[in-house]
Amino acid sequence: MSAHEIELILSRQLAEGLSTAIFIVDPEGNLLFYNEPAEGLLGRTFEETGEMPVAVWSTIFKPLDDTGEPYPPEKLPLVQTLANHKPAHGSFWIESLKGDKNKVNVTSLPITGRPDRFIGAMAIFWTPS
Numbered sequence: 001m002s003a004h005e006i007e008l009i010l011s012r013q014l015a016e017g018l019s020t021a022i023f024i025v026d027p028e029g030n031l032l033f034y035n036e037p038a039e040g041l042l043g044r045t046f047e048e049t050g051e052m053p054v055a056v057w058s059t060i061f062k063p064l065d066d067t068g069e070p071y072p073p074e075k076l077p078l079v080q081t082l083a084n085h086k087p088a089h090g091s092f093w094i095e096s097l098k099g100d101k102n103k104v105n106v107t108s109l110p111i112t113g114r115p116d117r118f119i120g121a122m123a124i125f126w127t128p129s
Contacts, residue, residue, distance in 0.1 A: 007113045008032060008120055015122070021104075023123040024111075029054035029082050032120065041104065041125070043096030062095040077108040081121040085110045091128070102127050 008024065012033045015022035021038035025031055031052040039045045042061050049057075063071035073079050077088035089107045096102070106125040113119040 004032065005113050005119045007111055011111055011120075011122055021125045023078070023125070024120060025054070025078065025082070025123075026120045027082070027118055029058075029079070031057045038125070041094060041096060041102055041127070043098035043100060060097060064093040064095055064101065066093070068093075077106045078121055078123045081108040081110055081123075085112075085118045094125075104128075 004026075008026070011024055015024060015033065015035040018035065019037055021041055022033075022035045023031070023038055024033045031049075031054070033051075034042065034046050036045075058073065063073075063076060065071045071092045074083075075090060076092075077090045080086075080088035087107065087109050089105070091103065091105045093101050094104050104125045105128055106123050108121050108123040110118055111120040111122055
């Protein structure tokens with residue numbers, strides 16, 4: 001991640017120290033990093049997947065609605081944050097690479113560099129109690 005903006009590097013460092021699942025993307029939605037707590041929900045370690053274009057990760061980590069149908073991409077909090085550079089929140093199911101399905105709550109936040117440059121987004125997700 002050394003070729004990325006300092007704010008993205010610091011976001012990754014923060015994510016590595018949190019016990020909540022974190023997913024970090026660039027302004028185009030390309031996956032830059034997810035932390036160890038996210039690995040359990042996604043079914044594969046970041047070391048195994050590495051960085052991925054949005055066209056890849058958006059198809060292998062499957063968001064589903066309550067009926068098991070694909071969750072509309074435009075409703076995903078991370079997609080909303082990428083589109084409008086504002087925080088967003090939602091709840092849906094994720095089918096992992098291992099086939100496990102987990103209900104998740106997701107809050108996404110824009111990552112802004114100086115001076116007021118949108119440089120990516122972070123999604124924080126957890127399973128409801």
